[in-house]
Amino acid sequence: MELQAVLMAAGGGSRMTDLTYNTPKPMLPVGNKPLMWYPLNLLERVGFEEVIVITTKEVQKMMATDPKMKIDVKMKLDVVCIQEDGDMGTADALRHIQQKIKTDVLVVSCDLITDVALHEVVDLFRAHNATLAMLMSNAHEFTETVPGQKGKKKTAEQRDFVGVDQSGKRLLFMANEADLEDGLSIRKSIMRKHPRMHIKTGLVDAHLYCLKKAVVDFLADNKSISSIRGELVPYLVRKQFSKTTNSPKIKDDAENQNQKTNDSSTNHELLISSRDEPLLQLAQERSCWNDHRGDMSEAYHGGKLRCYVHIIDQGLCCRVNTLAAYIEANRLAPKLFEEPAVHPSAVISERCQMGSDSIIGALCQVADKTSIKRSTLGNSTTVKEKVKVTNSIIMHGVTIEEGCNIQGSVICSNAVIGRGADLKYCLVGNGQRIEPEAERTNEVIVGTDQLMEI
Amino acid sequence: IKEEKQRLRKEKKQQKKNKEKKDEKASHESEKKKNKEEKPVSAAAPASQPPTQPSTQKAVPAPAPVPVPVSETPALADKPAKTKADLKAERRARQEAERASKQAATSKPKAPPNELQPVVKRLPEHVQVDNPGVLKKLAKKLERQQIPLRLDYGYKVSLFSHLHQYSRKAPLTQQLSIPSTVIHPAIVRLGLQYSQGIVAGSNARSVALLHAFKQVIRDYTTPPNEELSRDLVNKLKPYISFLSQCRPLSASMGNAIKYIKKEISNIPSQCKEEEAKRKLLSCIDCYIDEKIILAAKAIAKSSIEKISNGDVILVYGCSSLVNHILCEAFEKNIKFRVIVVDSRPRLEGREALRRLVQRGISCTYVLISAVSYILPEVSKVFLGAHALLANGYVMSRVGTSQIALVAKAFNVPVLVCCETYKFCERVQTDSFVSNELDDPDDLIVTRKGKTQLEHWQDVPSLGLLNLVYDVTPPDFVDLVITDLGMIPCTSVPVVLRVKNVDQ
Numbered sequence: 001m002e003l004q005a006v007l008m009a010a011g012g013g014s015r016m017t018d019l020t021y022n023t024p025k026p027m028l029p030v031g032n033k034p035l036m037w038y039p040l041n042l043l044e045r046v047g048f049e050e051v052i053v054i055t056t057k058e059v060q061k062m063m064a065t066d067p068k069m070k071i072d073v074k075m076k077l078d079v080v081c082i083q084e085d086g087d088m089g090t091a092d093a094l095r096h097i098q099q100k101i102k103t104d105v106l107v108v109s110c111d112l113i114t115d116v117a118l119h120e121v122v123d124l125f126r127a128h129n130a131t132l133a134m135l136m137s138n139a140h141e142f143t144e145t146v147p148g149q150k151g152k153k154k155t156a157e158q159r160d161f162v163g164v165d166q167s168g169k170r171l172l173f174m175a176n177e178a179d180l181e182d183g184l185s186i187r188k189s190i191m192r193k194h195p196r197m198h199i200k201t202g203l204v205d206a207h208l209y210c211l212k213k214a215v216v217d218f219l220a221d222n223k224s225i226s227s228i229r230g231e232l233v234p235y236l237v238r239k240q241f242s243k244t245t246n247s248p249k250i251k252d253d254a255e256n257q258n259q260k261t262n263d264s265s266t267n268h269e270l271l272i273s274s275r276d277e278p279l280l281q282l283a284q285e286r287s288c289w290n291d292h293r294g295d296m297s298e299a300y301h302g303g304k305l306r307c308y309v310h311i312i313d314q315g316l317c318c319r320v321n322t323l324a325a326y327i328e329a330n331r332l333a334p335k336l337f338e339e340p341a342v343h344p345s346a347v348i349s350e351r352c353q354m355g356s357d358s359i360i361g362a363l364c365q366v367a368d369k370t371s372i373k374r375s376t377l378g379n380s381t382t383v384k385e386k387v388k389v390t391n392s393i394i395m396h397g398v399t400i401e402e403g404c405n406i407q408g409s410v411i412c413s414n415a416v417i418g419r420g421a422d423l424k425y426c427l428v429g430n431g432q433r434i435e436p437e438a439e440r441t442n443e444v445i446v447g448t449d450q451l452m453e454i
Numbered sequence: 455i456k457e458e459k460q461r462l463r464k465e466k467k468q469q470k471k472n473k474e475k476k477d478e479k480a481s482h483e484s485e486k487k488k489n490k491e492e493k494p495v496s497a498a499a500p501a502s503q504p505p506t507q508p509s510t511q512k513a514v515p516a517p518a519p520v521p522v523p524v525s526e527t528p529a530l531a532d533k534p535a536k537t538k539a540d541l542k543a544e545r546r547a548r549q550e551a552e553r554a555s556k557q558a559a560t561s562k563p564k565a566p567p568n569e570l571q572p573v574v575k576r577l578p579e580h581v582q583v584d585n586p587g588v589l590k591k592l593a594k595k596l597e598r599q600q601i602p603l604r605l606d607y608g609y610k611v612s613l614f615s616h617l618h619q620y621s622r623k624a625p626l627t628q629q630l631s632i633p634s635t636v637i638h639p640a641i642v643r644l645g646l647q648y649s650q651g652i653v654a655g656s657n658a659r660s661v662a663l664l665h666a667f668k669q670v671i672r673d674y675t676t677p678p679n680e681e682l683s684r685d686l687v688n689k690l691k692p693y694i695s696f697l698s699q700c701r702p703l704s705a706s707m708g709n710a711i712k713y714i715k716k717e718i719s720n721i722p723s724q725c726k727e728e729e730a731k732r733k734l735l736s737c738i739d740c741y742i743d744e745k746i747i748l749a750a751k752a753i754a755k756s757s758i759e760k761i762s763n764g765d766v767i768l769v770y771g772c773s774s775l776v777n778h779i780l781c782e783a784f785e786k787n788i789k790f791r792v793i794v795v796d797s798r799p800r801l802e803g804r805e806a807l808r809r810l811v812q813r814g815i816s817c818t819y820v821l822i823s824a825v826s827y828i829l830p831e832v833s834k835v836f837l838g839a840h841a842l843l844a845n846g847y848v849m850s851r852v853g854t855s856q857i858a859l860v861a862k863a864f865n866v867p868v869l870v871c872c873e874t875y876k877f878c879e880r881v882q883t884d885s886f887v888s889n890e891l892d893d894p895d896d897l898i899v900t901r902k903g904k905t906q907l908e909h910w911q912d913v914p915s916l917g918l919l920n921l922v923y924d925v926t927p928p929d930f931v932d933l934v935i936t937d938l939g940m941i942p943c944t945s946v947p948v949v950l951r952v953k954n955v956d957q
Contacts, residue, residue: 001633001635001639002633002635002639002642003632004633005633046631046632047630047631047632047633048631048632048633049633049635106632117628118632119625119627119628119630119632122632123625123627123646126627126639126642126646127647127650127652128652129643279664279668279742280662280665282661282742282746282747283653283658283662283665284653284658285658285774286655286657286658286661286774287652287654287655287658287659287662287774288654288655288658288771288774288802288805288806289651289652289653289805290805290808293804293805293808296808296811296812
C-alpha cells in the first residue's frame with residue numbers, strides 16, 4: 001500500500017463559534033452537503049478506498065444519520081473518536097493512531113474544499129522521495145460582506161512567511177508572524193545552498209500533507225509536538241538544513257533504538273533509510289541530474305530530508321475556518337458538482353422567482369411570490385409567501401414567515417423568522433426566533449446561553 | 455489421451471534438440487527481445503532450454519495478471535492452462551511435421567536448410583506509432599494490464615512520426631489512482647523519476663530499475679496454487695509496460711530485465727518462497743556488482759593505460775563511466791586536463807563539469823558549436839555509450855556522432871567506453887529508425903524576458919524536434935574499452951556471440 005488517508009475532523013471551528021456552537025464544524029452544511037463530505041469526495045475521486053477519520057463522538061453520530069454521508073461516500077471510513085474537550089492537536093491525533101499507520105500518510109483537514117489535481121502534490125512526494133509534501137494556494141480576497149463584522153475588514157492577522165526556492169517547489173522556510181519577534185532571520189546555511197529564495201506571504205495553507213511513515217514514528221517519540229501545522233511542519237522545514245542531516249547512513253532500525261536518548265537522534269529517526277540505501281545512492285551518483293546548479297554540491301545538497309510544496313494559482317482551494325470563508329465556500333462549492341440546483345423532492349410553487357445560482361435542498365417548500373437569488377436553502381426549509389431572500393445561506397429546518405426580506409445573512413438550523421422581518425447582513429443562530437416586523441442590520445443574533453460561554 | 459500428449463511432447467522435444475544443434479548460427483538472431491515478448495509460434499526454436507519454454511507458454515494463456523492475489527478459481531486456472539499448452543504443443547508438432555515434409559518435397563536453392571528457418575522478425579511497437587493497428591493493439595494490451603495509456607503530445611516532425619513524443623507536464627500518474635494499487639509504489643516512483651529526468655543516464659536507470667525490482671520481489675507473495683517462477687514474471691510485465699510508457703526502455707534496462715526474467719524462470723518449483731526471494735535478491739546484487747561496479751573498475755584500469763601525462767581529453771555530456779575513469783586517472787596522479795563539450799537542451803555537461811572540477815581536475819567548457827575550434831588542442835576523445843549495436847555502431851547521446859566525425863577529420867583518436875551489459879543485438883545504421891523523442895517544450899528558452907517559441911503549436915508549418923540518441927558508425931571509433939578488454943568496434947558481434955554461448 002502506498003498511502004493511507006487520514007481526515008482530521010475533530011477541530012472545533014474556533015474562529016466561527018457563532019456557527020459551530022450547535023453544529024460541529026465538520027457537519028456544517030455547505031451547498032447542502034456536510035463540510036467533511038468535500039475532502040472525502042476528493043479522496044474518493046482520486047482513488048482512495050479507505051480513510052481513517054479522526055473525529056468526536058458527536059460528529060460520528062451525526063455522520064451515521066446524515067443521508068449524504070451514507071449514500072454518497074463509498075469508501076470505508078474507519079472512525080476514531082477522541083475526546084471533544086481534550087486539547088488534542090492534530091499531531092497528537094496522529095500519535096493516537098500511530099498503531100494504525102503502516103505506510104506513508106496523507107493528512108487532510110475536514111474544512112478543505114478544493115478541486116486540485118492531487119497527483120501534483122503526491123508526485124512531488126514520490127519523485128523526490130520527500131519527507132513532507134504540502135499544498136498551498138494563492139489567497140483570494142473575500143468580496144462578500146460578512147454579517148456581524150462591524151467596520152472595515154480586519155487587517156491580515158497573522159501572516160505566514162513561506163520561502164520557496166527558484167523552482168517554486170522546494171520549501172525552504174516557513175514561519176508565522178507570531179513567532180518572529182524582531183524580524184525575519186534566515187540562516188546562512190540556507191542562503192549558501194539556495195541563494196535565490198522567493199518569500200511569499202499571501203498563501204493559504206490547505207492543510208493537506210503527505211508525510212513519510214518515519215515522521216509518524218518520530219511523533220510517537222516526541223510528545224512535545226502537538227500541532228502539525230504550527231509545530232511539526234516548521235520543524236521539518238528547519239531540519240532540512242540542520243548540520244546533522246549529513247550524518248552517516250543508518251543501516252537498520254536496531255541502531256536507532258540505542259540512540260534514542262541522544263539528542264541528535266531525532267534526526268536519525270526521521271531519516272530511517274530504506275534497506276537498499278547503497279543502491280539508491282549509487283543510482284543517484286550515476287544519474288546526471290541535479291536539482292540546482294551553480295555550486296559544487298550534489299543533488300539536494302546531499303540532504304536526505306526534503307520538504308516540498310505545491311502552490312496552486314487557479315482553481316478552487318478554500319479552507320472553511322472563518323465566517324467569511326464559509327460564505328465564500330457556499331458560493332463556490334456548488335460549482336464543483338453537476339448536481340441539479342433544485343432538489344427533486346422540493347416543492348416550489350410556480351410563481352416563485354428563482355435565480356439560476358440558488359440551491360434548494362430536499363423537501364423544501366417554497367410558496368408563491370417569493371424571490372430567491374444567489375442563495376442556498378437547506379433541507380426541509382419552509383419559505384412562505386412574498387419573501388425575498390438574496391445572497392443568503394439558509395440552513396436546514398428553517399421557517400421563514402410571509403413578507404420577510406433577508407439579505408446577505410446566514411440563518412442557522414431550525415431558526416424561525418417571524419413575518420415581515422427584515423434582516424440585512426445578520427447571523428441568526430441555531431433555533432433562534434426572530435420576532436415579526438423585526439429590523440436587524442449587521443447583527444449576530446444568538447441565544448443567551450451561547451453568550452455565557454467564553 | 456495422456457499418453458498421446460506425452461508422446462507428442464517427446465516428439466516435439468526431439469525435433470527441437472535436432473534443430474538446436476544446427477541452429478547455433480541463427481540463434482543470436484532469434485533471440486531478439488521482441489520475439490521473447492511476443493512468443494510467436496515460430497519454427498526456429500529459441501536457444502532457451504526446452505523445459506522453460508512450455509512453462510513460459512503456460513504463462514501466456516494464464517488469467518489476467520492482476521496483482522491482487524485473490525483468485526476465485528485457482529484450481530480451474532491451472533487446469534485449462536495445462537490443456538492449452540498441451541494443445542499448443544500438439545499443434546506445433548503437427549506444424550513442424552508439415553514443414554519438414556514440405557522442405558523435403560520442394561527443393562530449396564540454398565544448401566543448409568536450417569538457415570532458412572523463417573524467423574518472424576517483428577518490429578517493436580515503440581517504433582510503429584504511426585500504424586493505427588499497432589496502436590490499437592498496444593491500447594488493448596495496456597487496458598488488459600490496467601495501465602493507463604499515455605497520449606502523444608504536439609506535432610511530430612514527419613520523419614519521426616513513428617516514434618512516441620510525450621510531454622513532461624502530463625505525467626502518467628495523472629491517470630492513476632493515488633494510492634496506486636495496480637502498480638507497486640516503488641515502480642510508480644521510478645516511472646515518475648524517469649519521466650521527470652531525475653534518474654537519467656544508462657547506468658543510473660538500470661541500477662534504479664533493479665532497486666525497484668528488489669522492492670517488488672520483497673513485497674511479493676505467491677498467490678495460492680501459483681508458482682513463483684511463473685507468476686512473478688507475469689507480475690513484472692505490467693510494471694515494465696508502465697515504465698516504458700513513462701520513458702522508453704534503454705538497452706541496458708532491457709538486458710537487465712531479460713536477466714531477471716531468466717533468473718526467475720529458472721527457480722525450481724520446489725524452492726520455498728523465502729529462499730527463492732533471497733536467491734533472486736542476491737542475483738540482482740550480483741548482477742549490479744559484476745556488470746556495473748566491477749566493470750567500471752576494470753574499464754578504468756584499462757583506460758588509465760591510455761591516458762598519459764600532458765593529455766588533453768575531450769568528453770561529451772555527462773557519462774557516468776567516463777567521469778569515473780577520469781576521476782580514477784586523476785587519483786593516480788596523471789597530469790591531464792579535460793575539455794567538456796556540452797549541448798542544448800539538456801546541458802548535461804554542466805553536471806560533468808561540476809563533478810570533475812570538484813575533484814580538482816582542470817577543465818574547459820565549450821558548447822558543441824565550438825568543437826572544431828577546440829579540437830586542434832585535443833589529444834584524445836573519450837565517449838560514453840548508451841548501447842553498442844550488433845553491427846558495431848555506437849548509440850549514444852545526440853551529438854556524439856558529430857564529435858566523432860570532427861575528431862576523425864582532425865585525426866584525433868576516439869575511444870568509446872562501454873560495459874558489456876549494454877551490448878544489444880539490434881542493428882541500426884541511422885538515427886531515424888529507432889530513437890527517442892523528448893518533450894519538444896524543452897527547446898523553448900526565455901532570454902531577456904522574451905520567449906520566441908512560446909506558441910509554436912499555433913504555427914502549422916513549425917515542428918520542434920528534440921532527439922535524444924544518435925548512432926556513430928564504427929569507422930569513426932578507434933577503440934572500444936569494455937570490461938572484457940580493449941576491442942575494435944567491429945568485434946562487438948563476437949562479444950555478443952561469446953556472451954550467448956555462455957548463457
